[in-house]
Amino acid sequence: MKYLYKIASVLFLLFLVSCSEEKIGETSYGNVSGRVVNADTFEPMENVKILSSPTTSTVFTDENGKFTVSNVKVGEYSFQAQKDGFVAKFEATTVTANNTSEIVFELKKATANNKPPTVPVLVSPVDNSTAQAVSLDLTWTATDPDNDALTFKITLRNDSNSEVKIYDAIKEKKLTLTNLIYGTKYYWQVEVTDGTNTPVLSAVSAFSTIPFPLTRYLFVKNISGNNVIFTADDAGKQYQLTSSDKNYWRPRRNNQANKIAFIGTNGSQNDIYTMNFDGTEVKKVTSSIPVAGFNSDYLNYSWNASGSELIYPNFDKLYKINSDGSGLTKIFQTPNGKFISECDWSADGNKIALKVNDANGYNVEIYVINPSGTVTANILSGQTGAAGGLHFSITGQKLVYTRDVSGFENLNYRQLDSRIFEYNFATGNSTQIITEKTLGTNDLDVRYSPNEAELIFTNTSNDGISVKNIVKTTIGVLNSRTLLFSGTSMPDWE
Numbered sequence: 001m002k003y004l005y006k007i008a009s010v011l012f013l014l015f016l017v018s019c020s021e022e023k024i025g026e027t028s029y030g031n032v033s034g035r036v037v038n039a040d041t042f043e044p045m046e047n048v049k050i051l052s053s054p055t056t057s058t059v060f061t062d063e064n065g066k067f068t069v070s071n072v073k074v075g076e077y078s079f080q081a082q083k084d085g086f087v088a089k090f091e092a093t094t095v096t097a098n099n100t101s102e103i104v105f106e107l108k109k110a111t112a113n114n115k116p117p118t119v120p121v122l123v124s125p126v127d128n129s130t131a132q133a134v135s136l137d138l139t140w141t142a143t144d145p146d147n148d149a150l151t152f153k154i155t156l157r158n159d160s161n162s163e164v165k166i167y168d169a170i171k172e173k174k175l176t177l178t179n180l181i182y183g184t185k186y187y188w189q190v191e192v193t194d195g196t197n198t199p200v201l202s203a204v205s206a207f208s209t210i211p212f213p214l215t216r217y218l219f220v221k222n223i224s225g226n227n228v229i230f231t232a233d234d235a236g237k238q239y240q241l242t243s244s245d246k247n248y249w250r251p252r253r254n255n256q257a258n259k260i261a262f263i264g265t266n267g268s269q270n271d272i273y274t275m276n277f278d279g280t281e282v283k284k285v286t287s288s289i290p291v292a293g294f295n296s297d298y299l300n301y302s303w304n305a306s307g308s309e310l311i312y313p314n315f316d317k318l319y320k321i322n323s324d325g326s327g328l329t330k331i332f333q334t335p336n337g338k339f340i341s342e343c344d345w346s347a348d349g350n351k352i353a354l355k356v357n358d359a360n361g362y363n364v365e366i367y368v369i370n371p372s373g374t375v376t377a378n379i380l381s382g383q384t385g386a387a388g389g390l391h392f393s394i395t396g397q398k399l400v401y402t403r404d405v406s407g408f409e410n411l412n413y414r415q416l417d418s419r420i421f422e423y424n425f426a427t428g429n430s431t432q433i434i435t436e437k438t439l440g441t442n443d444l445d446v447r448y449s450p451n452e453a454e455l456i457f458t459n460t461s462n463d464g465i466s467v468k469n470i471v472k473t474t475i476g477v478l479n480s481r482t483l484l485f486s487g488t489s490m491p492d493w494e
Helices: 002-020
Strands: 029-038 049-053 066-073 075-082 089-095 100-107 121-124 129-132 136-141 151-158 164-170 174-177 185-193 205-209 217-223 226-232 238-240 248-254 259-266 269-275 309-314 317-322 329-333 339-345 352-357 365-369 375-380 387-392 398-404 418-424 429-432 441-448 454-461 468-474 482-486 489-493
Touching: 029 049, 029 075, 029 089, 049 066, 066 075, 075 100, 089 100, 217 248, 217 482, 248 489, 309 339, 317 339, 339 387, 352 387, 375 398, 398 441, 441 489, 454 489, 468 489
Parallel strands: 029 100, 129 205, 387 441, 418 441
Antiparallel strands: 029 066, 049 075, 075 089, 121 136, 136 174, 151 164, 151 185, 185 205, 217 226, 217 489, 226 238, 226 248, 248 259, 259 269, 309 317, 317 329, 339 352, 352 365, 365 375, 387 398, 398 418, 418 429, 441 454, 454 468, 468 482
Protein backbone atom coordinates (compact mmCIF):
# COMPACT_ATOMS: atom_id res chain seq x y z
CA MET A 1 0.00 0.00 0.00
CA LYS A 2 2.84 2.41 0.83
CA TYR A 3 4.22 1.85 -2.59
CA LEU A 4 0.92 2.72 -4.27
CA TYR A 5 0.57 5.90 -2.15
CA LYS A 6 3.96 7.17 -3.30
CA ILE A 7 3.14 6.62 -6.95
CA ALA A 8 -0.14 8.55 -6.58
CA SER A 9 1.66 11.47 -4.90
CA VAL A 10 4.18 11.74 -7.73
CA LEU A 11 1.42 11.77 -10.36
CA PHE A 12 -0.48 14.54 -8.48
CA LEU A 13 2.65 16.72 -8.35
CA LEU A 14 3.21 16.27 -12.07
CA PHE A 15 -0.41 17.35 -12.70
CA LEU A 16 0.08 20.50 -10.66
CA VAL A 17 3.26 21.40 -12.58
CA SER A 18 1.56 20.96 -15.95
CA CYS A 19 -1.38 23.16 -14.90
CA SER A 20 0.93 25.95 -13.76
CA GLU A 21 2.33 26.25 -17.36
CA GLU A 22 -1.18 27.19 -18.68
CA LYS A 23 -1.24 30.38 -16.52
CA ILE A 24 -4.78 30.03 -15.27
CA GLY A 25 -6.65 33.44 -15.13
CA GLU A 26 -4.49 35.31 -17.73
CA THR A 27 -6.51 37.25 -20.61
CA SER A 28 -5.38 37.63 -24.32
CA TYR A 29 -5.61 40.92 -26.33
CA GLY A 30 -5.60 42.19 -29.90
CA ASN A 31 -6.02 45.52 -31.75
CA VAL A 32 -8.68 47.06 -33.97
CA SER A 33 -7.85 49.69 -36.62
CA GLY A 34 -9.81 51.18 -39.46
CA ARG A 35 -10.84 54.13 -41.59
CA VAL A 36 -14.00 56.26 -41.97
CA VAL A 37 -14.98 57.79 -45.32
CA ASN A 38 -17.92 59.77 -46.68
CA ALA A 39 -20.26 57.32 -48.45
CA ASP A 40 -20.97 59.81 -51.24
CA THR A 41 -17.52 61.24 -51.94
CA PHE A 42 -15.27 58.59 -50.35
CA GLU A 43 -13.25 61.36 -48.79
CA PRO A 44 -11.73 60.66 -45.34
CA MET A 45 -13.70 61.96 -42.36
CA GLU A 46 -11.97 63.53 -39.36
CA ASN A 47 -13.15 63.59 -35.71
CA VAL A 48 -15.53 60.65 -36.06
CA LYS A 49 -16.20 59.00 -32.69
CA ILE A 50 -15.43 55.24 -32.56
CA LEU A 51 -16.94 53.16 -29.75
CA SER A 52 -17.85 49.50 -29.29
CA SER A 53 -20.06 46.93 -27.65
CA PRO A 54 -18.83 45.33 -25.43
CA THR A 55 -17.25 48.58 -24.30
CA THR A 56 -13.61 49.28 -25.11
CA SER A 57 -11.72 52.55 -25.44
CA THR A 58 -13.42 55.46 -27.26
CA VAL A 59 -11.25 57.05 -29.97
CA PHE A 60 -11.61 59.64 -32.77
CA THR A 61 -10.40 59.53 -36.35
CA ASP A 62 -7.47 61.66 -37.49
CA GLU A 63 -7.31 63.96 -40.54
CA ASN A 64 -6.93 60.89 -42.76
CA GLY A 65 -10.03 59.27 -41.32
CA LYS A 66 -7.98 56.61 -39.57
CA PHE A 67 -8.30 55.23 -36.02
CA THR A 68 -6.77 52.53 -33.79
CA VAL A 69 -8.18 50.85 -30.64
CA SER A 70 -5.39 49.07 -28.77
CA ASN A 71 -5.43 46.26 -26.19
CA VAL A 72 -8.90 44.92 -26.93
CA LYS A 73 -9.76 41.61 -25.26
CA VAL A 74 -10.22 38.76 -27.66
CA GLY A 75 -13.84 38.13 -28.60
CA GLU A 76 -16.77 39.26 -30.75
CA TYR A 77 -17.45 43.02 -30.97
CA SER A 78 -19.72 45.52 -32.67
CA PHE A 79 -17.93 48.81 -33.39
CA GLN A 80 -19.82 52.03 -34.10
CA ALA A 81 -18.84 55.25 -35.96
CA GLN A 82 -20.68 58.45 -34.99
CA LYS A 83 -20.56 62.04 -36.31
CA ASP A 84 -23.13 64.80 -36.12
CA GLY A 85 -25.09 65.14 -39.34
CA PHE A 86 -24.37 61.57 -40.43
CA VAL A 87 -26.13 58.25 -39.88
CA ALA A 88 -24.27 56.13 -37.31
CA LYS A 89 -22.78 52.95 -38.78
CA PHE A 90 -22.11 49.58 -37.08
CA GLU A 91 -19.55 46.99 -38.14
CA ALA A 92 -18.97 43.59 -36.48
CA THR A 93 -15.48 42.19 -36.03
CA THR A 94 -13.67 39.39 -34.20
CA VAL A 95 -10.61 40.25 -32.12
CA THR A 96 -7.99 37.55 -31.93
CA ALA A 97 -4.93 37.36 -29.75
CA ASN A 98 -1.92 39.40 -30.87
CA ASN A 99 -3.59 40.38 -34.19
CA THR A 100 -5.07 43.62 -35.65
CA SER A 101 -8.60 43.53 -37.03
CA GLU A 102 -9.45 45.98 -39.85
CA ILE A 103 -12.76 47.88 -40.23
CA VAL A 104 -13.93 50.42 -42.85
CA PHE A 105 -16.94 52.67 -42.19
CA GLU A 106 -18.84 54.51 -44.96
CA LEU A 107 -21.03 57.19 -43.37
CA LYS A 108 -24.03 58.64 -45.15
CA LYS A 109 -25.29 62.14 -44.47
CA ALA A 110 -28.28 62.19 -42.19
CA THR A 111 -31.50 63.47 -43.71
CA ALA A 112 -34.00 62.87 -40.97
CA ASN A 113 -33.24 66.13 -39.20
CA ASN A 114 -31.74 68.05 -42.13
CA LYS A 115 -34.00 70.74 -43.52
CA PRO A 116 -34.10 71.71 -47.23
CA PRO A 117 -32.99 75.12 -48.51
CA THR A 118 -35.49 77.93 -48.83
CA VAL A 119 -37.17 78.58 -52.17
CA PRO A 120 -34.83 80.78 -54.26
CA VAL A 121 -36.10 84.32 -54.75
CA LEU A 122 -35.20 85.76 -58.18
CA VAL A 123 -33.96 89.32 -57.67
CA SER A 124 -32.78 90.70 -61.00
CA PRO A 125 -33.77 91.34 -63.65
CA VAL A 126 -37.15 92.10 -62.13
CA ASP A 127 -39.91 89.82 -63.42
CA ASN A 128 -41.34 90.99 -66.78
CA SER A 129 -38.83 93.82 -67.02
CA THR A 130 -38.12 95.15 -70.51
CA ALA A 131 -35.29 96.88 -72.41
CA GLN A 132 -32.64 94.75 -70.70
CA ALA A 133 -29.09 94.71 -72.09
CA VAL A 134 -27.90 91.69 -74.06
CA SER A 135 -25.19 91.19 -71.42
CA LEU A 136 -26.43 91.16 -67.83
CA ASP A 137 -26.30 89.42 -64.45
CA LEU A 138 -28.98 87.10 -63.11
CA THR A 139 -29.11 87.36 -59.29
CA TRP A 140 -31.17 85.56 -56.64
CA THR A 141 -31.24 84.74 -52.93
CA ALA A 142 -31.54 81.43 -51.04
CA THR A 143 -30.61 80.22 -47.55
CA ASP A 144 -30.22 76.89 -45.77
CA PRO A 145 -31.45 76.31 -42.15
CA ASP A 146 -28.57 73.92 -41.49
CA ASN A 147 -25.97 76.16 -43.14
CA ASP A 148 -25.26 73.47 -45.72
CA ALA A 149 -23.26 74.47 -48.80
CA LEU A 150 -25.68 75.23 -51.63
CA THR A 151 -25.35 74.49 -55.34
CA PHE A 152 -27.51 76.10 -58.01
CA LYS A 153 -28.71 75.13 -61.48
CA ILE A 154 -30.16 77.78 -63.82
CA THR A 155 -32.43 77.00 -66.76
CA LEU A 156 -32.76 79.65 -69.49
CA ARG A 157 -35.28 79.63 -72.36
CA ASN A 158 -36.42 82.23 -74.89
CA ASP A 159 -39.31 82.85 -77.25
CA SER A 160 -37.14 83.23 -80.38
CA ASN A 161 -36.08 79.60 -80.71
CA SER A 162 -36.29 76.23 -79.01
CA GLU A 163 -32.87 76.48 -77.37
CA VAL A 164 -32.70 75.60 -73.67
CA LYS A 165 -29.49 76.43 -71.81
CA ILE A 166 -28.56 74.79 -68.52
CA TYR A 167 -25.92 76.26 -66.22
CA ASP A 168 -24.87 73.64 -63.64
CA ALA A 169 -22.82 73.61 -60.44
CA ILE A 170 -23.13 77.34 -59.75
CA LYS A 171 -21.82 78.20 -56.28
CA GLU A 172 -22.56 81.93 -56.25
CA LYS A 173 -25.98 83.54 -56.26
CA LYS A 174 -25.19 85.23 -59.57
CA LEU A 175 -24.78 84.23 -63.20
CA THR A 176 -23.39 86.52 -65.92
CA LEU A 177 -25.03 86.14 -69.34
CA THR A 178 -23.54 87.52 -72.56
CA ASN A 179 -24.54 87.64 -76.23
CA LEU A 180 -28.27 87.38 -75.60
CA ILE A 181 -30.57 87.85 -78.59
CA TYR A 182 -31.88 91.35 -79.19
CA GLY A 183 -35.62 91.92 -78.92
CA THR A 184 -36.25 88.57 -77.24
CA LYS A 185 -38.19 87.50 -74.16
CA TYR A 186 -36.25 85.19 -71.82
CA TYR A 187 -37.54 82.89 -69.07
CA TRP A 188 -35.30 81.70 -66.23
CA GLN A 189 -35.60 79.49 -63.17
CA VAL A 190 -33.21 78.54 -60.36
CA GLU A 191 -32.93 75.12 -58.73
CA VAL A 192 -31.06 74.83 -55.42
CA THR A 193 -29.77 71.74 -53.62
CA ASP A 194 -27.95 71.17 -50.32
CA GLY A 195 -26.72 67.74 -51.42
CA THR A 196 -29.07 66.01 -48.99
CA ASN A 197 -32.65 66.94 -49.65
CA THR A 198 -34.72 67.03 -52.83
CA PRO A 199 -33.77 70.09 -54.95
CA VAL A 200 -35.98 73.16 -54.52
CA LEU A 201 -37.23 75.15 -57.53
CA SER A 202 -37.84 78.88 -57.73
CA ALA A 203 -40.72 80.50 -59.55
CA VAL A 204 -40.15 81.29 -63.25
CA SER A 205 -39.19 84.88 -64.03
CA ALA A 206 -39.08 86.67 -67.39
CA PHE A 207 -37.33 89.65 -68.95
CA SER A 208 -37.04 91.11 -72.46
CA THR A 209 -33.92 92.43 -74.15
CA ILE A 210 -33.64 95.73 -76.00
CA PRO A 211 -34.59 95.80 -79.69
CA PHE A 212 -31.77 95.53 -82.20
CA PRO A 213 -30.45 99.02 -82.97
CA LEU A 214 -31.32 100.73 -86.23
CA THR A 215 -28.31 100.19 -88.50
CA ARG A 216 -27.70 100.94 -92.18
CA TYR A 217 -24.07 100.03 -92.84
CA LEU A 218 -22.70 96.54 -93.48
CA PHE A 219 -19.07 95.55 -93.89
CA VAL A 220 -16.52 92.84 -93.25
CA LYS A 221 -13.58 92.60 -90.86
CA ASN A 222 -10.84 90.01 -90.98
CA ILE A 223 -10.54 88.30 -87.58
CA SER A 224 -8.00 85.49 -87.18
CA GLY A 225 -8.11 84.74 -90.88
CA ASN A 226 -11.90 84.71 -91.18
CA ASN A 227 -14.16 87.30 -92.77
CA VAL A 228 -16.67 88.41 -90.12
CA ILE A 229 -19.75 90.50 -90.91
CA PHE A 230 -20.50 93.65 -88.89
CA THR A 231 -23.20 96.30 -89.02
CA ALA A 232 -23.08 99.89 -87.77
CA ASP A 233 -25.47 102.74 -87.04
CA ASP A 234 -25.18 106.32 -88.24
CA ALA A 235 -23.13 107.22 -85.14
CA GLY A 236 -20.57 104.58 -86.11
CA LYS A 237 -21.32 102.11 -83.31
CA GLN A 238 -20.57 98.61 -84.57
CA TYR A 239 -22.31 95.28 -83.89
CA GLN A 240 -20.91 91.89 -84.82
CA LEU A 241 -23.41 89.74 -86.72
CA THR A 242 -21.54 86.53 -87.56
CA SER A 243 -19.24 84.30 -85.54
CA SER A 244 -15.50 84.89 -85.61
CA ASP A 245 -14.91 81.20 -86.29
CA LYS A 246 -16.92 81.29 -89.54
CA ASN A 247 -15.86 82.70 -92.91
CA TYR A 248 -18.70 84.92 -94.19
CA TRP A 249 -18.39 87.89 -96.54
CA ARG A 250 -19.99 90.17 -99.15
CA PRO A 251 -23.09 91.18 -97.11
CA ARG A 252 -26.05 92.65 -98.99
CA ARG A 253 -29.10 94.03 -97.17
CA ASN A 254 -32.65 94.01 -98.55
CA ASN A 255 -35.09 96.20 -96.64
CA GLN A 256 -38.15 94.71 -98.34
CA ALA A 257 -37.29 91.18 -97.25
CA ASN A 258 -35.84 92.33 -93.90
CA LYS A 259 -32.88 90.07 -94.60
CA ILE A 260 -29.15 90.25 -95.14
CA ALA A 261 -27.64 87.94 -97.75
CA PHE A 262 -23.96 86.94 -97.71
CA ILE A 263 -21.52 84.37 -99.06
CA GLY A 264 -20.16 81.70 -96.74
CA THR A 265 -17.71 78.83 -96.95
CA ASN A 266 -19.47 75.48 -96.81
CA GLY A 267 -16.87 72.74 -96.93
CA SER A 268 -15.16 73.01 -100.31
CA GLN A 269 -17.71 75.38 -101.87
CA ASN A 270 -19.15 78.84 -101.36
CA ASP A 271 -22.88 79.30 -100.89
CA ILE A 272 -25.32 82.16 -100.43
CA TYR A 273 -26.94 82.49 -97.00
CA THR A 274 -29.49 84.85 -95.48
CA MET A 275 -30.01 86.08 -91.92
CA ASN A 276 -32.07 88.61 -89.99
CA PHE A 277 -30.76 92.14 -89.48
CA ASP A 278 -29.53 91.12 -86.01
CA GLY A 279 -27.63 88.07 -87.27
CA THR A 280 -30.17 85.45 -86.18
CA GLU A 281 -31.86 82.73 -88.25
CA VAL A 282 -29.02 81.98 -90.64
CA LYS A 283 -30.32 79.92 -93.58
CA LYS A 284 -28.49 78.49 -96.60
CA VAL A 285 -30.04 79.40 -99.94
CA THR A 286 -27.89 77.68 -102.56
CA SER A 287 -27.00 74.00 -102.49
CA SER A 288 -26.48 71.97 -105.67
CA ILE A 289 -24.84 74.81 -107.61
CA PRO A 290 -22.58 77.06 -105.50
CA VAL A 291 -21.21 80.54 -106.07
CA ALA A 292 -18.02 80.02 -108.09
CA GLY A 293 -15.55 81.91 -110.26
CA PHE A 294 -11.91 82.84 -110.63
CA ASN A 295 -11.42 84.28 -107.09
CA SER A 296 -13.85 84.04 -104.16
CA ASP A 297 -12.87 87.47 -102.79
CA TYR A 298 -14.09 89.17 -105.96
CA LEU A 299 -17.34 87.26 -106.51
CA ASN A 300 -20.62 89.11 -106.15
CA TYR A 301 -24.36 88.44 -106.42
CA SER A 302 -27.50 90.57 -106.25
CA TRP A 303 -31.00 90.72 -104.75
CA ASN A 304 -34.02 91.69 -106.79
CA ALA A 305 -35.85 94.76 -105.44
CA SER A 306 -38.48 92.83 -103.48
CA GLY A 307 -36.03 90.42 -101.89
CA SER A 308 -37.81 87.37 -103.28
CA GLU A 309 -34.98 86.28 -105.61
CA LEU A 310 -31.22 86.39 -106.01
CA ILE A 311 -28.91 86.06 -109.00
CA TYR A 312 -25.37 84.71 -108.73
CA PRO A 313 -22.50 83.40 -110.92
CA ASN A 314 -21.16 79.91 -111.32
CA PHE A 315 -18.16 80.21 -113.67
CA ASP A 316 -19.60 81.06 -117.12
CA LYS A 317 -23.26 80.76 -116.05
CA LEU A 318 -25.66 83.08 -114.26
CA TYR A 319 -28.35 81.54 -112.05
CA LYS A 320 -31.52 82.85 -110.43
CA ILE A 321 -32.87 81.33 -107.23
CA ASN A 322 -35.72 82.13 -104.84
CA SER A 323 -34.59 83.44 -101.46
CA ASP A 324 -35.98 80.29 -99.80
CA GLY A 325 -33.69 78.11 -101.95
CA SER A 326 -36.31 76.94 -104.45
CA GLY A 327 -36.72 77.69 -108.14
CA LEU A 328 -33.09 77.42 -109.28
CA THR A 329 -32.89 78.51 -112.94
CA LYS A 330 -30.04 79.20 -115.35
CA ILE A 331 -30.75 82.56 -117.01
CA PHE A 332 -27.53 83.27 -118.93
CA GLN A 333 -24.26 81.75 -120.15
CA THR A 334 -21.37 83.72 -121.59
CA PRO A 335 -20.93 83.08 -125.32
CA ASN A 336 -17.12 83.00 -125.11
CA GLY A 337 -16.65 80.89 -121.98
CA LYS A 338 -15.48 83.78 -119.82
CA PHE A 339 -16.29 83.59 -116.11
CA ILE A 340 -18.98 85.79 -114.60
CA SER A 341 -17.50 87.36 -111.47
CA GLU A 342 -20.00 90.08 -110.57
CA CYS A 343 -23.62 90.95 -111.24
CA ASP A 344 -26.11 93.64 -110.22
CA TRP A 345 -29.88 93.70 -110.76
CA SER A 346 -31.63 97.02 -111.41
CA ALA A 347 -34.52 98.01 -109.15
CA ASP A 348 -37.05 97.74 -111.97
CA GLY A 349 -35.83 94.23 -112.81
CA ASN A 350 -35.17 95.07 -116.48
CA LYS A 351 -31.38 95.24 -116.41
CA ILE A 352 -28.66 92.89 -115.15
CA ALA A 353 -25.10 94.20 -115.26
CA LEU A 354 -22.34 91.58 -115.58
CA LYS A 355 -18.59 91.70 -115.21
CA VAL A 356 -16.92 88.79 -117.02
CA ASN A 357 -13.23 87.91 -117.20
CA ASP A 358 -10.82 85.11 -118.02
CA ALA A 359 -9.59 82.56 -115.47
CA ASN A 360 -6.97 85.06 -114.21
CA GLY A 361 -9.45 87.90 -113.72
CA TYR A 362 -8.41 89.90 -116.79
CA ASN A 363 -9.70 90.52 -120.35
CA VAL A 364 -12.64 92.15 -118.59
CA GLU A 365 -15.96 92.93 -120.18
CA ILE A 366 -18.79 94.80 -118.50
CA TYR A 367 -22.16 94.64 -120.22
CA VAL A 368 -25.88 94.65 -119.51
CA ILE A 369 -28.42 91.96 -120.37
CA ASN A 370 -32.20 91.91 -120.10
CA PRO A 371 -34.13 89.18 -118.22
CA SER A 372 -34.18 87.10 -121.43
CA GLY A 373 -30.36 87.08 -121.62
CA THR A 374 -30.01 89.50 -124.54
CA VAL A 375 -27.10 91.95 -124.34
CA THR A 376 -28.52 95.49 -124.39
CA ALA A 377 -25.47 97.65 -123.57
CA ASN A 378 -21.69 97.32 -123.68
CA ILE A 379 -19.96 99.36 -120.99
CA LEU A 380 -16.34 98.18 -120.93
CA SER A 381 -14.16 95.97 -123.14
CA GLY A 382 -10.74 95.91 -124.71
CA GLN A 383 -8.99 97.33 -121.62
CA THR A 384 -6.12 95.71 -119.74
CA GLY A 385 -6.11 95.48 -115.96
CA ALA A 386 -8.75 94.67 -113.36
CA ALA A 387 -12.27 96.09 -113.00
CA GLY A 388 -15.35 95.49 -110.85
CA GLY A 389 -17.69 96.88 -108.24
CA LEU A 390 -20.95 97.08 -110.21
CA HIS A 391 -23.92 99.00 -108.78
CA PHE A 392 -27.00 100.46 -110.47
CA SER A 393 -28.55 103.76 -109.48
CA ILE A 394 -32.14 103.50 -108.22
CA THR A 395 -33.51 104.50 -111.64
CA GLY A 396 -31.23 102.08 -113.44
CA GLN A 397 -29.99 104.95 -115.67
CA LYS A 398 -26.48 104.98 -114.21
CA LEU A 399 -23.95 102.32 -113.16
CA VAL A 400 -20.82 102.82 -111.05
CA TYR A 401 -17.81 100.54 -111.26
CA THR A 402 -14.04 100.60 -110.67
CA ARG A 403 -11.17 100.12 -113.08
CA ASP A 404 -7.41 99.95 -112.64
CA VAL A 405 -6.31 102.70 -115.02
CA SER A 406 -2.70 101.50 -114.85
CA GLY A 407 -3.67 98.45 -116.91
CA PHE A 408 -1.31 96.36 -114.74
CA GLU A 409 -1.72 92.59 -114.78
CA ASN A 410 0.06 89.85 -112.84
CA LEU A 411 -0.64 86.40 -111.40
CA ASN A 412 -1.52 87.83 -107.95
CA TYR A 413 -4.27 90.04 -109.40
CA ARG A 414 -2.59 93.11 -107.95
CA GLN A 415 -4.12 96.50 -108.79
CA LEU A 416 -2.06 99.68 -108.84
CA ASP A 417 -4.44 102.57 -109.49
CA SER A 418 -8.11 101.56 -109.27
CA ARG A 419 -10.51 104.49 -109.72
CA ILE A 420 -14.28 104.98 -109.77
CA PHE A 421 -16.24 105.46 -112.99
CA GLU A 422 -19.91 106.09 -113.73
CA TYR A 423 -21.66 104.95 -116.89
CA ASN A 424 -24.65 106.98 -118.09
CA PHE A 425 -27.12 104.92 -120.14
CA ALA A 426 -28.63 108.07 -121.67
CA THR A 427 -25.33 109.21 -123.18
CA GLY A 428 -23.67 105.82 -123.48
CA ASN A 429 -20.46 107.18 -121.91
CA SER A 430 -18.35 106.49 -118.84
CA THR A 431 -16.76 109.31 -116.86
CA GLN A 432 -14.35 109.17 -113.93
CA ILE A 433 -15.69 110.41 -110.58
CA ILE A 434 -13.07 112.44 -108.76
CA THR A 435 -12.66 111.07 -105.23
CA GLU A 436 -9.35 112.74 -104.34
CA LYS A 437 -7.80 109.33 -103.88
CA THR A 438 -4.34 109.23 -102.31
CA LEU A 439 -1.56 108.22 -104.70
CA GLY A 440 -0.53 104.57 -104.37
CA THR A 441 -3.98 103.43 -103.22
CA ASN A 442 -7.01 101.75 -104.81
CA ASP A 443 -10.69 102.61 -104.55
CA LEU A 444 -12.70 99.38 -104.77
CA ASP A 445 -16.19 97.88 -104.21
CA VAL A 446 -17.99 101.13 -104.94
CA ARG A 447 -21.71 101.56 -104.21
CA TYR A 448 -24.18 104.45 -104.27
CA SER A 449 -25.41 105.85 -100.96
CA PRO A 450 -29.17 105.47 -100.31
CA ASN A 451 -29.79 109.05 -101.55
CA GLU A 452 -27.25 108.59 -104.39
CA ALA A 453 -25.58 111.91 -103.53
CA GLU A 454 -22.61 110.01 -102.11
CA LEU A 455 -20.49 106.97 -102.85
CA ILE A 456 -19.21 104.42 -100.36
CA PHE A 457 -16.21 102.23 -101.17
CA THR A 458 -13.11 100.45 -99.90
CA ASN A 459 -9.73 102.18 -100.04
CA THR A 460 -6.43 100.43 -99.48
CA SER A 461 -2.77 100.63 -100.42
CA ASN A 462 -1.89 99.01 -103.72
CA ASP A 463 0.70 96.84 -101.94
CA GLY A 464 -2.08 94.31 -101.40
CA ILE A 465 -1.30 93.70 -97.72
CA SER A 466 -2.07 96.97 -95.92
CA VAL A 467 -5.19 97.74 -93.88
CA LYS A 468 -8.45 98.32 -95.74
CA ASN A 469 -10.78 101.18 -94.86
CA ILE A 470 -14.31 102.13 -95.84
CA VAL A 471 -14.60 105.68 -97.15
CA LYS A 472 -17.41 107.86 -98.46
CA THR A 473 -17.39 110.91 -100.70
CA THR A 474 -20.01 113.30 -102.03
CA ILE A 475 -20.25 113.13 -105.82
CA GLY A 476 -18.89 116.30 -107.42
CA VAL A 477 -17.90 117.93 -104.12
CA LEU A 478 -14.22 118.49 -103.36
CA ASN A 479 -12.75 117.81 -99.91
CA SER A 480 -15.70 115.58 -99.02
CA ARG A 481 -13.75 112.36 -98.73
CA THR A 482 -14.42 110.92 -95.23
CA LEU A 483 -13.13 107.83 -93.44
CA LEU A 484 -16.08 105.85 -92.04
CA PHE A 485 -14.69 102.55 -90.71
CA SER A 486 -11.06 101.52 -90.47
CA GLY A 487 -9.91 97.93 -90.87
CA THR A 488 -13.01 97.05 -92.91
CA SER A 489 -14.02 96.23 -96.48
CA MET A 490 -16.91 95.12 -98.75
CA PRO A 491 -19.34 97.90 -97.73
CA ASP A 492 -23.11 98.02 -98.17
CA TRP A 493 -25.27 101.05 -97.32
CA GLU A 494 -29.03 100.78 -97.56
